[in-house]
Amino acid sequence: MGDASMHSDQTAGGANFTLRDEIKAYWSARAATFDLSPGHEIFSEEERAAWHALIKRHLGPGDGRKALDLASGTGVISHLMDDLGYRVTGIDWSEAMLERARAKAASRGRAIRFQLGDAESTLEADDSYDVIVTRHLVWTLVDPLACFREWLRVLKPGGRLLIIDGDFVNTSLAERLVKRLAAVLERTGAAKAQAPHAPAAMADTHESILSRVHFSAGARVHAVCPMLADAGFSLVMTDTNLRQIHKAQANHFGFLKNLARGLQHRYAIVAQNPTS
Template sequence: MDKIKTSIKNYWDWRSTSFGHDADKSVAIADQWESIVHQAVKGAPGKRALDIGTGTGQFAVYLARGGFDVTGIDISEAMVVEARRYAAGQGLQIDFMTGDAESLDFADRTFDVVVSRNLLWTLPCPQQALLEWRRVLKPGGRLMLSDGFWENTTWRRVPRLVFKMLKGMGRNGSRISLRFFCTYAGLQKRLPFYEGVSLDAAVALLRSARFKSVTPYDTCRLKVHPYGATSLKRVFPPFFVASATR
C-alpha cells in the first residue's frame, strides 16, 4: 500500500469507534437512507451487492435487509471490525473484508449492485475507481453513489480550527478536527476532490466511465437533513445521491 493510502487508512482506523455516531448514521434518518438505497437499486438483475467504503456497514445492512447477498469492503481494518459487530447485532450475515476501492479483488461482472457513500472525495484516482466499479457490475447492474461538496479547505481552516480547539478542549469533535487536519494537510494536493464533489462533477465522472441512465435523487424530499443542517434548503452541507446503470 502506498504512503497516501496508508495515511488515509490510519486516519479511518482511528475514526472507526466514533464514525458510527455521526449524524448521517443516526436513528433519526436511518429509514430515509434505507428507503433511498432500496429505490436506487430497484431493477437490478439479481441480488448480489457490493458496498465500497462500507465504514461501519450501514448501507450493507440496508441491502441485506432487502434480501441481498452483500459484500462490504473498506481500506480500514478497524472499520471492518466495527461493521462485522454492527451486522452481527442486527442478526445479519454480511461478508466484510478489507479492500482497495481503486483496485477491486473481484472478477468482472460479479455484482448486480454497487453502492458507495462519501468515498470519492478521499480517493487519489476517483476515475479509476469508477471504472473498477463498472467492471465488477453485471450488464444492467445498478450503481448508487452519494457524496458532497464538503468545503474541505484545510489551510484556510487553520484559524477556525485553532479557535475550535481552544473553545472545545478535549471534546470529541475538536479531536476529530485536529486529527483530520494532521492527516489530510499533506494529502490534499494528491486528492482531486479533496474539497468535495459536486453533483455535476459526479455526473461527468459517471458518464466518462460509461455508466448510463444517470439519475440524481431529489434530496429536498428528505424530511431530516442527514448531515445535521437545520434546513434541507441550506447550501451547506451540499450533498447528492445519484443512481446509474452499467
C-alpha cells in the first residue's frame, strides 16, 4: 500500500531490486492477514460511524461524486466512501491486496472498481476526480512531492484531498511507558493478548524500509503541509481530533494499546486543488 521511487542496493533474481519493489513485496506479504488487525478493517458499527463522520466532515456526502482511494489495500476506505454515496476507484500496486479487495467487494455487492496502479503515476486522466483519499500512505513515500503533483493533476479544480496519516516513528515517553505496561500485562496474563498489528517476523523488513523513505524521521503535519503547498495545493485545514475513531477501536485494541494510539501524532489533512 505504500509507494516509493528510489533504488536500493539489494538484488532479486539477478536484477536490481528497488525500494519500490521492496515496499510492494512487503505489503503483498501482509495482504493475507491485513484485515485481521484492528485499525485496518472496521470491527464495529460504532467505528464505521466514526469514520463516516470524519469523511463527511471534510469531504461532504458522496452524491455520486467520483472518489479515488490511493493505496486502497483490501478496500477498507473504499467501502466507507461507497457507503456515503461516492463512485469509488481504488488503486493499489499489490495484486495480493487487490485480489482481497475485489473478493470483499463482490461478497458485499459493491460496485467499487479496483485496479493495479502506482500512486506516483496513476495513469488517470487530468481533472477526473472530485475527491482523493489516502490512509497511511504518505509516511511510506520516497518522493512525496512527485506524488502530490500527480494527485493534483487528476483532481478536479476545487476538488479535495483527504490524507489520514501519522508519525509512526517518534514516540513520546508516555506512549512508550503505556506500550511497555501493556506488554507486561499480556505476558503475565493480566490482560488479554491482542492480535499483532504486523507479523513479528517482518519487523526487520519494516524497519529497513522505514529508514529509507522520505519521512524516515516521521511524517508530521508540519513536514507534510508545506510540501502539499509546493505541489500546488491550497491547505484547507488539519484535524488532529480522531478521538471518536480511537474510542470506537478501544474494545478491539484493549484499553492500554488504544491509549497508546491516542498519544501518537495522528491526523487528517484536507487540501484543495485551487479553482482556476
